[in-house]
Amino acid sequence: MLILPPEKTKKMIIDFHAHIYPEKIAEKASKSIADFYNTSMAFDGSVENLLKSGATIDVKKYIVHSTATKPEQVIHINDYIISQCLKHDCFVGFGTLHPDFQDNISEIDRILLAGIRGIKLHPDFQKFQFDSNKMDDVYKYLSEKNMPILVHAGDYRYDFSSPKRIAAVIEKFPDLKIVAAHFGGYSEWDKSVEYLVGKRVWFDTSSTLWKLDYSTANKMLKAHGVEKFFFGTDYPMWNHKEELQRFLKLDLTPQEQEMILWKNAAEFLNLTLE
Helix, strand or coil: CCCHHHHCCCCCEEEEEEEECHHHHHHHHHHHHHCCCCCCCCCCCCCHHHHHHHHCCCCCEEEECCCCCCCHHHHHHHHHHHHHHCCCCCCCCCEEECCCCCCCCHHHHHHHHCCCCCEECCCHHCCCCCCCCCHHHHHHHHCCCCEEEEEECCCCCCCCCCCHHHHHHHHHHHCCEECCCHCCCCCCHHHHHHHHCCCCEEEEECCCCCCCCHHHHHHHHHHCHHEECCCCCCECCCCCCHHHHHHHCCCCCHHHHHHHHHHHHHHHCCCCCC
């Protein structure tokens, strides 16, 4: 196994999974998520601390997002993500939608014109089944607009975002680009292997390597293909430097590390890096 020192990987990294919150609610929002997962957060979810943490490994781009747990939050959150992307050239924004929002299609049009590149959904927070028929029009329209979905995937405590439900959406909308976070199934990696590995779906590495054994992780990488993985931290959950060190323990060649750290994401979102 080849492990590169951090200084050999600093020149090019994209963090595909970073949550951000307005400063006045950042601490409260992060604590709420920590309580949901019965854990603690490394940071408060503020933009300032994201940039400080990412700077320790010289992150070039961050895919930033937040999740509307109520339909009335959709526009406010999307406006916030848009505003932060305008302030920070290193940010690439993913918007939010909600199954009960009055007009998701019009909102997709609005945020797409504002530069938003994809959608983040968290069915466990939003309390809807990812393969619910009520989302069919949304998934169809996102597919037509070539806007990917980054979806929280898996949790043994719930069934909203199970790998099986994600697989059902893949089958129903074969042209829809779906990024199933956390190796496709947070705490349900066996189901990710059963339902998602080998399918037309992308994974990110966030909130996984702290718990998933490296033997299984390496097998999943090989079976699914390193070209369908993105490096992500799940900030504010984790420290960037620690997440990079975990990633570097995977059984990857330098070329494969480079693919996951930035090349795959740059190609997927057509990003230009200086």
